[in-house]
Structure formats: structure tokens, C-alpha cells
Amino acid sequence: MDSKRLIIFIVLSMGILLLWQEYFAPKPAPxxxxxxxxxxxxxxxxxxxxxxxxxxxxxxxxxxxxxxxxxxxxxxxxxxxxxxxxxxxxxxxxxxxxxxxxxxxxxxxxxxxxxxxxxxxxxxxxxxxxxxxxxxxxxxxxxxxxxxxxxxxxxxxxxxxxxxxxxxxxxxxxxxxxxxxxxxxxxxxxxxxxxxxxxxxxxxxxxxxxxxxxxxxxxxxxxxxxxxxxxxxxxxxxxxxxxxxxxxxxxxxxxxxxxxxxxxxxxxxxxxxxxxxxxxxxxxxxxxxxxxxxxxxxxxxxxxxxxxxxxxxxxxxxxxxxxxxxxxxxxxxxYGWVHIFASPLFWLLTKLHGLVQNWGWAIVLLTLTVKAIFYPLTAASYRSMAKMKALAPRLERMKEQYGDDRMKFQQAVMEMYKSEKVNPLGGCLPMLIQIPVFIGLYWALLASVELRQAPWILWYTDLARPDPYYVLPVIMAATMFLQTFLNPPPTDPMQAKMMKIMPVAFSAMFFFFPAGLVLYYAVNNILSIAQQWYINKSIENSKKVALQS
Missing domain, CATH: 2.70.98.90 (Beta-galactosidase; Chain A, domain 5)
Incomplete structure (x- = not known):
């Protein structure tokens, strides 16, 4: 399973879980x-x-x-x-x-x-x-x-x-x-x-x-x-x-x-x-x-x-x-089973709030802090994806070369990965390690009555209510869509289409989420895009230098 399929699996699983909880899961009968x-x-x-x-x-x-x-x-x-x-x-x-x-x-x-x-x-x-x-x-x-x-x-x-x-x-x-x-x-x-x-x-x-x-x-x-x-x-x-x-x-x-x-x-x-x-x-x-x-x-x-x-x-x-x-x-x-992650994250959020006296900016600082802590892991993941993206043109040529012979195609792909020293699963493990923390952050923010009626900026007067003008959900959807262009495209056309549609479909749920939650995910996506763009450019420049020398 390559990294893109893993991403699809994780995102779709979360989407299905949330949809099941909303429409099908048993609720206390009135x-x-x-x-x-x-x-x-x-x-x-x-x-x-x-x-x-x-x-x-x-x-x-x-x-x-x-x-x-x-x-x-x-x-x-x-x-x-x-x-x-x-x-x-x-x-x-x-x-x-x-x-x-x-x-x-x-x-x-x-x-x-x-x-x-x-x-x-x-x-x-x-x-x-x-x-x-x-x-x-x-x-x-x-x-x-x-x-x-x-x-x-x-x-x-x-x-x-x-x-x-x-x-x-x-x-x-x-x-x-x-x-x-x-x-x-x-x-x-x-x-x-x-x-x-x-x-x-x-x-x-x-x-x-x-x-x-x-x-x-x-x-x-x-x-x-x-x-x-x-x-x-x-x-x-x-x-x-x-x-x-x-x-x-x-x-x-x-x-x-x-x-x-x-x-x-x-x-x-x-x-x-x-x-x-x-x-x-x-x-x-x-x-x-x-x-x-x-x-x-x-x-x-x-x-x-x-x-x-x-x-x-x-x-x-x-x-x-x-x-x-x-x-x-x-x-x-x-916080349920993610208590071990959510409790220290909420503690950190309260400390940051003590510094800035604004829960919105405290969420932004919390996102920056978590991103900095996980920088080595995400950097390794993005480097792996950047290398995979650089190999995408060769993959397309190999696909045309071998046609319907899937076995020879897979053998050639594995040889290419070996010669280029690329691990197709190299971007997966760092992402998997972060998932419990992201879920912990979700519950820490969701359970925080401190965000109720807490203002941030402009029309954000209650971070526990959905964004009344849907600006943050739209930004989040746009950032998720933009990330698909920074990642290596799937070789399967159907997967490629799914990767274009999925950000919009998945982001639709965030229109109903508290603004404080969406703020975290939107800021996290923006920081991820900046980090991934920087790593992609660095790898491209290093390849150019290698070709010129």
C-alpha cells in the first residue's frame, strides 16, 4: 500500500466514522x-x-x-x-x-x-x-x-x-x-x-x-x-x-x-x-x-x-x-481513550491562553507548538513524498512501457525505488504516529467550555459555535485541495480523481464544527503546506545542482 492509499484510507475512515456517529450510531432514546x-x-x-x-x-x-x-x-x-x-x-x-x-x-x-x-x-x-x-x-x-x-x-x-x-x-x-x-x-x-x-x-x-x-x-x-x-x-x-x-x-x-x-x-x-x-x-x-x-x-x-x-x-x-x-x-x-494525549494538550492550551489572554490566538500558538514538536517527523514524511513526486514522470513512462503487465510494472517500480533509495512507505509511519495526537487535540478543543462565547477576531465571538460565514471551513477546504498538488499523484486514475474530490467532501463536515476546532485544522494545513512546499523546492534545487555538477 503506497502513502496515497494510506492517506485515502485514513481520511475516508474518519469521514465514515463521523457520518456513522451522526446518522446511524445509537443515541440515548428520548x-x-x-x-x-x-x-x-x-x-x-x-x-x-x-x-x-x-x-x-x-x-x-x-x-x-x-x-x-x-x-x-x-x-x-x-x-x-x-x-x-x-x-x-x-x-x-x-x-x-x-x-x-x-x-x-x-x-x-x-x-x-x-x-x-x-x-x-x-x-x-x-x-x-x-x-x-x-x-x-x-x-x-x-x-x-x-x-x-x-x-x-x-x-x-x-x-x-x-x-x-x-x-x-x-x-x-x-x-x-x-x-x-x-x-x-x-x-x-x-x-x-x-x-x-x-x-x-x-x-x-x-x-x-x-x-x-x-x-x-x-x-x-x-x-x-x-x-x-x-x-x-x-x-x-x-x-x-x-x-x-x-x-x-x-x-x-x-x-x-x-x-x-x-x-x-x-x-x-x-x-x-x-x-x-x-x-x-x-x-x-x-x-x-x-x-x-x-x-x-x-x-x-x-x-x-x-x-x-x-x-x-x-x-x-x-x-x-x-x-x-x-x-x-x-x-x-x-476525553475517552485519548485522555493521555488530550489532557496535556489542554493543559498547554491553558498556559498559552494565560500568555495571550485570547483563546483564538492560544489555539494558533498551540498549533505552532505541536507543529514544531513534530517537525522532524513531518519533515521526513514530506521528504519521502517529495522524492515520490519527483519520480512521478518516470512512473508514468514505465506504466506506458509495460502496459497491462502489472507484475513486470511492479517489479520495475520496486527496482527504481531501490536504486533511488526511496521508501514508498516512508511518509506513512510519521503520519500514523501523529494521528492519536491529532485526535487528542480534537477532543481537547471539543470538550473545552472555555471556548464557549470566547471571542477571537472580527465576527468570531464564540469559538464553540460554527463559523457564521463559513470562512474558516472554506480556507480549510482550499488548503486541503492545494495539498493534493504538492503530493505525488496516484498512478491509478480513479485514485487521482478521489484525491481531488475528497478535500471538498471531507471539508463539508467542518462547516458544522466549532470554529475553534476548524481554526486549529486550518492553521495546521497552512503550516503543512509551507513546510511541504519548502521541502519540495529544496529537493528540486538539490537535483538541479547534482545535474549541473
Whole structure:
């Protein structure tokens, strides 16, 4: 197989893979959720110390809404369960309407994605769950200082009084959720607190063409590290993940954004008192998927009060933010099997951004850096191609000379390669070595919420959206087409035609790619053309000098 056939094979394989992923690959089936007010609501996660469970099949009903506004979010808390039912991210616009904020949590328009909490105990089945109706001090709150507290009071349960408090902080997507439990009864109380994210299986807003990223639950512990489970696996009762934990988090991931209950914040101790007190549970229940953590509290004697705070992170997968919230939260930027390549490349991208303070120019500098690192490999590949191109006229004459005698033609070609010291596969190996890195760069840029609403120059105000005027995709198509003239032409006429058509066909997909991704590939192609042109000219000049001497 010569280098041109290898190139055709690689490019067509990537094209087929992307087309399959877009049009044929199985996608999470949208759940047939009726209006939120009538969606079936699963019971609380199983308590590992209490046998009592909420037995009624209550619905996800709507009570009074408490509205909360900060500088970065708008939230709605329902008095039923004290659930966080609506969360809009004010610093991120909607993928479908740039004039609206991004809607992360919601129970409207047939969607379900909410955060729920509750308490269960064998000795007191009347403790407040996500079905209990709380009372609130007021119906709306606005953050004016550095923090804001929203207190919800549950009805007394056999002498036990519970207050749930949300704490919102300025400039933060980290929401504190605290239970204050006062045991005014006559018997000891050993409650279990649960923290759950409940959502449907519909694709998130703005799921890109040719860019289907993971949507679903994930857990992280210091012992078992990052583990994710697809909705399909949950529906089938499959999926391996850590069930017991002493730290870590459980969350729901989607492209650019995530939610997570954090058992051990970066600057605080774990809420787990031992290796048997915290548990994770992922499941499919009545067409809704849940990711939950349960925490067994110490026994609260009569007259005593206990408190537990578990933060909820609900916001963008911004590396600089995630690394300040909890260990392992940065793994939500899921690069799959190319993590070993994508992670250091993204780290380098952030460092370059720190120098130029512009994500577009950081991508250009990243492209230059990667190109410089791979210069020896690409130079060897281009020298091999340049030598093959110089031999193209002789190949054509040999083809005419031997006609239909393919065996003699191939023998003569191999003799020519041997005498000219040319390896027809010499340009292939360097290219193959670079492929994992290029794929890693693809995923590093694709998963970067930092590029969302990030300007570059002119009309490029959001590098995570496609180029509105298709200038970069056209430049990329033109550079791919130009490269075909710098490479040795295939001896097969059909291959020659394919090499002319393929750049246009393949580049069509990039019309739907984020502008930041296309910027990388366009700059890379321009640099490749310059390098290949220079090497071709150098070889031509050296041959001329050799003929003259």
C-alpha cells in the first residue's frame, strides 16, 4: 500500500466514522416524559442503615417556587421536597437562542433534570424526603453581598425538627446544602441523608452535529478514580462503578456542563465518617435516571442537634473552576481513550491562553507548538513524498512501457525505488504516529467550555459555535485541495480523481464544527503546506545542482 492509499484510507475512515456517529450510531432514546407535574417520581435511594422507605408513589408535583438570583445564576427551589428545580447560568447563553441564559436544571417543557435531597431513618419514617412540603421565609431572594442563605423548614416529625438551608455565593456555581436536625423526641435517631440528581435521557440542548459527547452519570473516588455509566447500561441494569466511598463525588455530565454532589470539598473534610457510611447509587427508575449519594450520620440522641453540609456543583466544566472545588472534578472533561494525549494538550492550551489572554490566538500558538514538536517527523514524511513526486514522470513512462503487465510494472517500480533509495512507505509511519495526537487535540478543543462565547477576531465571538460565514471551513477546504498538488499523484486514475474530490467532501463536515476546532485544522494545513512546499523546492534545487555538477 503506497502513502496515497494510506492517506485515502485514513481520511475516508474518519469521514465514515463521523457520518456513522451522526446518522446511524445509537443515541440515548428520548424518554416519554409527560408534563413535569405528572412525571413519575422514584422513591428515595436505599438507606444502608434504615429499612423504612417512603412507600407512596408520589408524583413530581409542583408547590410554591422560591426564586433566587445571584450574579451568575438564577434558581428556582420548589417547596415540595425543597428540590432545586430550575437553574439558569447567566454567564452562558443558550445554544439555541443567544439572548437567553443556558438552562442547566429544569422541570419544564417536558424535561426533568432536578437536584433532590432528603432524610430517612428506621426509627422515624416521617423524616422529610423529596416529597415533603417545606415552608419558606420568603418567595424571592437576591444576592447583594458575598453570600445568601435560603432556609426551608420541614414539618416536625415525631419531635424531630429539620431545617434545610441553601447557601449561594457570589461568582460561584458551588451551592451549599445543609441539613440541621434537632432531635426533640424521646429516642435516639440514626438518620441517613441522601443527595440525588434526577434527569431524563433526552439529549442536552445544543448537542452538536458530528460531535456527540457523553451524557450520563459518573462517580469519582480517590480509590477507584473516575467512572462513568451510560443511560443504556443503567436501563439494562449494567455498569460498574464504586458503590462505597470515603470521599469523591457523584454527578451528571453533558457537553460543557455538569452537576455533582461533592462528599469531600477541596478545602474541607469528608462527610463520610468511615468506609461504610457513604454510598453511591446509579439507576434507571420509571424512565428517569438518578445519580445519588447517601451518607449515614452519627446517632443523634434526644435533645441534641446535628448538621451535615454537602455542596452541589452545578455549572460549566471549566478546568480552572473545577480544580478549586474538589479532587477529580476535572475528569468531567471526558476525553475517552485519548485522555493521555488530550489532557496535556489542554493543559498547554491553558498556559498559552494565560500568555495571550485570547483563546483564538492560544489555539494558533498551540498549533505552532505541536507543529514544531513534530517537525522532524513531518519533515521526513514530506521528504519521502517529495522524492515520490519527483519520480512521478518516470512512473508514468514505465506504466506506458509495460502496459497491462502489472507484475513486470511492479517489479520495475520496486527496482527504481531501490536504486533511488526511496521508501514508498516512508511518509506513512510519521503520519500514523501523529494521528492519536491529532485526535487528542480534537477532543481537547471539543470538550473545552472555555471556548464557549470566547471571542477571537472580527465576527468570531464564540469559538464553540460554527463559523457564521463559513470562512474558516472554506480556507480549510482550499488548503486541503492545494495539498493534493504538492503530493505525488496516484498512478491509478480513479485514485487521482478521489484525491481531488475528497478535500471538498471531507471539508463539508467542518462547516458544522466549532470554529475553534476548524481554526486549529486550518492553521495546521497552512503550516503543512509551507513546510511541504519548502521541502519540495529544496529537493528540486538539490537535483538541479547534482545535474549541473
Amino acid at each position: 424518554q416519554q416524559v409527560a408534563q413535569t407535574q405528572t412525571a413519575s417520581q422514584p422513591d428515595a435511594p436505599a438507606s444502608h442503615t434504615a429499612s423504612a422507605q417512603p412507600a407512596d408513589a408520589a408524583k413530581l408535583t409542583a408547590g410554591q417556587r422560591i426564586r433566587v438570583s445571584t450574579d451568575v445564576i438564577k434558581a428556582e427551589i420548589d417547596t415540595v421536597g425543597g428540590d432545586l428545580r430550575q437553574l439558569d447560568l447567566l454567564k452562558h447563553d443558550s445554544a439555541t437562542d443567544a439572548k437567553k441564559p443556558f438552562e442547566l436544571l429544569t422541570d419544564k417543557n417536558g424535561r426533568v433534570y432536578v437536584a433532590q435531597t432528603g432524610l430517612v431513618a428506621a426509627s422515624n419514617p416521617a423524616l422529610p424526603t423529596h416529597k415533603t412540603v417545606y415552608t419558606a421565609e420568603q418567595s424571592s431572594y437576591t444576592l447583594n453581598g458575598d453570600s445568601l442563605q435560603v432556609k426551608l423548614t420541614a414539618p416536625a416529625a415525631n419531635g424531630v425538627q429539620v431545617v434545610k438551608t441553601y447557601t449561594f455565593k457570589k461568582g460561584s456555581y458551588d451551592i451549599g446544602v445543609r441539613f440541621d436536625i434537632h432531635n426533640g423526641g424521646s429516642t435516639p435517631l440514626a438518620p441517613t441523608a441522601y443527595y440525588r440528581l434526577l434527569r431524563d435521557g433526552q439529549a442536552p440542548e445544543g448537542e452538536g452535529r458530528f460531535a456527540h459527547t457523553f451524557t450520563g452519570p459518573a462517580v469519582y473516588t480517590s480509590d477507584n478514580k473516575f467512572q462513568k455509566v451510560s443511560f443504556d447500561d443503567l436501563a439494562k441494569g449494567k455498569g460498574d462503578y464504586a458503590k462505597n466511598a470515603t470521599d469523591g463525588w457523584v454527578g451528571m455530565l453533558q457537553h460543557y456542563f455538569m452537576t455533582a454532589w461533592v462528599l469531600k470539598p477541596l478545602d474541607a473534610a469528608s462527610v463520610c465518617k468511615d468506609d461504610k457510611s457513604c454510598h453511591f447509587e446509579l439507576k434507571d427508575s420509571n424512565g428517569l435516571y438518578s445519580a445519588a449519594a447517601t451518607v449515614d450520620l452519627k446517632t443523634i440522641n434526644p435533645g441534641q442537634t446535628a448538621s451535615i453540609t454537602v455542596p452541589l456543583y452545578a455549572g460549566p466544566e471549566d478546568y480552572s473552576v473545577l480544580t478549586k472545588v474538589a479532587d477529580g472534578l476535572e475528569y468531567s472533561k471526558d
